[in-house]
Amino acid sequence: MPDLSSRSAIIIGASSGVGAALARRLSREGYTLALVARRLDRLEALAAELNHAGCVGPFAYQHDVVNSAEVPALLDQIVSDLGRLDLLIYCAGVLFPNDPTAYDTAHDQLVLQVNLVGAAAWINPVAQRFQQQHAGHIVGIGSIAGDRGRRGMPAYTASKAGLHTYLEGMRNRLWHDGVRVTTIKLGQVDTDMLKNADRRRNPITPERAADLIWRAIEKRQQTVYVPWWWALIGLTVRHLPSFIFRRLSL
Numbered sequence: 001m002p003d004l005s006s007r008s009a010i011i012i013g014a015s016s017g018v019g020a021a022l023a024r025r026l027s028r029e030g031y032t033l034a035l036v037a038r039r040l041d042r043l044e045a046l047a048a049e050l051n052h053a054g055c056v057g058p059f060a061y062q063h064d065v066v067n068s069a070e071v072p073a074l075l076d077q078i079v080s081d082l083g084r085l086d087l088l089i090y091c092a093g094v095l096f097p098n099d100p101t102a103y104d105t106a107h108d109q110l111v112l113q114v115n116l117v118g119a120a121a122w123i124n125p126v127a128q129r130f131q132q133q134h135a136g137h138i139v140g141i142g143s144i145a146g147d148r149g150r151r152g153m154p155a156y157t158a159s160k161a162g163l164h165t166y167l168e169g170m171r172n173r174l175w176h177d178g179v180r181v182t183t184i185k186l187g188q189v190d191t192d193m194l195k196n197a198d199r200r201r202n203p204i205t206p207e208r209a210a211d212l213i214w215r216a217i218e219k220r221q222q223t224v225y226v227p228w229w230w231a232l233i234g235l236t237v238r239h240l241p242s243f244i245f246r247r248l249s250l
């Protein structure tokens, strides 16, 4: 049985990369965890590792975020298993290789489904619960890429821009109920996803990313670039005139 006195969190997209590193970080902070993604074998291996290290649970759930109709029943199951819910981290994401010649609607729809529509499907019912309990924290893993529409990945940049704006709307809605919403604008992290990036720009490790994200959660920050120096790049990129930005090979 989970320790009902401890805090509990759901991580959507916990099977690899940043999500798995966050699971390890949160387990060290004493959280009881629900780990969600498609690759159940990876989730179960991670759960066994964390359990061996002294974490209660964690619980692993196979779920494809494209199947958003599954969310209400799965959320009920998770909350019942955890005993309580304090934190939701939406980390699931997909990126296809940067390609300014691609016009692939199926790929674009999948990116928007996983990165944005799936986030709404999880955040809505969790936000409602948190509003009723006058407490809770929602974290969305966005990207520096959402600061500007890039010719090599219009759907990915749109999905992250949409996620940032969606999270801001939820933050403004829930603020007076004591519920916090944090937007993480992630720079490059050395994960499987980075294999699809056009170039590497000083990526940090997933462990370092998880430490910095945990710091933002602890401080209940609103919007945070991870690591911080991407804020300077974001500031520059956001203010570049279009006639210059479109010449960049991004």
Ligand SMILES: NC(=O)c1ccc[n+]([C@@H]2O[C@H](COP(=O)([O-])OP(=O)(O)OC[C@H]3O[C@@H](n4cnc5c(N)ncnc54)[C@H](OP(=O)(O)O)[C@@H]3O)[C@@H](O)[C@H]2O)c1
Binding pocket: 012, 013, 014, 015, 016, 017, 018, 019, 036, 037, 038, 039, 040, 042, 063, 064, 065, 066, 091, 092, 093, 094, 095, 114, 141, 142, 143, 144, 186, 187, 188, 189, 190, 191, 192, 193, 194
């Ligand atoms: N790495 C970077 O440089 C970087 C930069 C900026 C932002 N980000 C963001 O960081 C987040 C984590 O990415 P990562 O770098 O850690 O890459 P990753 O290792 O590829 O992790 C992606 C995660 O998303 C899950 N996921 C993908 N499609 C899913 C689906 N249909 N249903 C459920 N889960 C799904 C994957 O699990 P399954 O495959 O097991 O389902 C996996 O757990 C993403 O939102 C990404 O956009 C990454």
